Amino acid sequence: MRGLQEEHAGVRIAHQRKLAGLTQRGLAAKIPYSYSLLRQVEEGRKNASPDLVSAVARVLRIDVTMLTGQPYVTELQQDRLAALIRPIRESLDLYDLHDPDELHGPQEGTHGPHEGTHGLHAGMRVPHAGTHATTTAAELAAQADELCRMVRATQLSKAAHALPSLIAEVTAAVHRNPSTALWQTLGSAYRTAHDIATKLGFYDLATIALDRLGWAAERGSDPQLAAVRQYMRALTYFREGEHTIGLRLIDAGHRALSRTDSADREARKTLVVRGQLHLGASVIAARAHDADAVESHLRYAASYAERTGEAERVYWLSFGPANVAVHEVSAQVEMRRYGKALEKSRSVRLPNGWPMSRRAHFYVDRARAEMETGRCDAALESVVTARKLAPEQTRYHPGARETINGLVAQRRRTPDSLDNMAAWLCR
Structure with a gap:
């Protein structure tokens, strides 16, 4: 197998550039980076920053993953994570089966071991319509919340194992006895599917999960969850370097929150989501190198954080003063102000119990600033x-x-x- 250095993004950029019939100078003329830097990136003497990768992908009209190499299938297979993706994909396909009988696999003896409706995974536990449901709506909500916690604790394998069965069970329950609480639980499970798929590099699956999340949030009349979905969609376009679309989705999230009643507009969970939308906008604006917009969005986010305090469990967004500080570091990195990012990172104090996923992401950002400053x-x-x-x-x-x-x-x-x-x- 080839080493990591042979698999770097620069090699992929060079390959895709040649397929597009462009020279290094030709590509450099179309992106906001110098010919010298592009040459060094392709040769592996400089690392490919996320904003450079997204700029190249946009010019070549290809997906960013073609340059990052995601998903990293070999490693996923080695870690026994690749096999967990198909059951999640199948569980997302159950959403519109209104008859709970359709959600149930074949009865024992009627089909072969791999046959059944919609190719349901053999390990997927789904309650049959004719049996007494022993899991209450509250218990299902607690299970969905626990999967969110697992992802934040970066127990991806454990969460991915449990997720398909939960999605199938909640789907059956909500079609059997629709309620706002069950729709919200299903939305939470879809959100976990998105998070797992994103962290493992399956962005097509993450997009499907976001579509399902919007579908469930609408039926659950949950404007906060709908706004969280717009935030996540915006980050998808952030990855692709489509700043304008990303910021429009952030605005759509704010509009969704504006449709809540007057009491809910001042509720802590609404303030948390509004603050997180501003944090998302800050890093999108940073990649567009709009320093004034970055400062404005961080200021708004900080004002909300003063009112909410640390609220990491509200929609599991980890919102609060610490996340505002961490996003300021990320924004400085995105604007290639590595010295400022490093200076800010030294003053960041992460709360006890803050999710491991957010902690690790902060250290990855700091590592980039440290590397770029020698x-x-x-x-x-x-x-x-x-x-x-x-x-x-x-x-x-x-x-x-x-x-x-x-x-x-x-x-x-x-x-x-x-x-x-x-x-x-x-x-």
């Missing part, structure tokens, strides 16, 4: 910290992989710890 040892230490906090998430995080590539490229003689990290990412 602090190679510190950058390696930050990626190692991210790995300790969230091994599965860090292994499949394109930013972590490109940072390690950049560190390897910067050093003629790499320390054993750096060699080991590079080997772990692509073993």
Whole structure:
């Protein structure tokens, strides 16, 4: 198998550029980056930043994943995670089966072991319409909430194993006895499907999950959950470098919240979602290098955080003063103000009990700022910290992989710890 350095984004950029019939100078003329930098990226002497990758993908009219290499199928197979994706995909396909009988697989003895409606996964536990439902709506909601917690704790494999059965069970329950609470629970389960798919690099599946989330939020009359969906959609376009569309989706999220009644508009959960929408807008504006908009959105987010305090469990958005500070670091990184990002990162204080997924993401951002300012040892230490906090998430995080590539490229003689990290990412 090829090493991580041979798989870096620069190699893929060069390949796709040639397929498009462009020279290095021709491509450089179409993106906001110099020919010199593009050449160094393709040669592996500089790492490919997310904004450079999205700019190239936009010019070549290809998906960003064609340049990042996601999903990292070999590693997913090695970690036994690839097999978990199909059951999630199948469970998302159950959404419109109104007859609970249709959600139930074949009765024993009527079909072969792999036959059944819609190719239901053999391990998917679905209640039959004629049996007494032993799981209450409150219990299903608690199970959905626990899966959200698992994802934030970066227990991706454990959450992915449990998710398809829960989606099938809640789908059967909500079609049998529709209620706002059950629709909201189903929306929460769809949100977990999106989060798992995103973290593992299956962005097509993440998009399907977001569509299902919107469908459930509408039926559950949950404007806050609908706004959370718009926030997540906006981040999809952020990844692709489509800043204008991303910001329009953020505005759509605010409009959804405006449709709540006067009491709900001041409810803590509404303030949390509004604040998180501003945080999403701040990083989108940062990638567009609109410093004034970044400052404005962070200021609004901070004002909401003062009112909510740390509210990491509200829709599991980890919103609060700490997340505002972390997003300021991310925004400075996106604007390539690496010195400012590093300075800000030193003052960030993460609360006890803050989700491991958010902690690890912060250290990946800090590692990039450290690498770009020549602090190679510190950058390696930050990626190692991210790995300790969230091994599965860090292994499949394109930013972590490109940072390690950049560190390897910067050093003629790499320390054993750096060699080991590079080997772990692509073993």
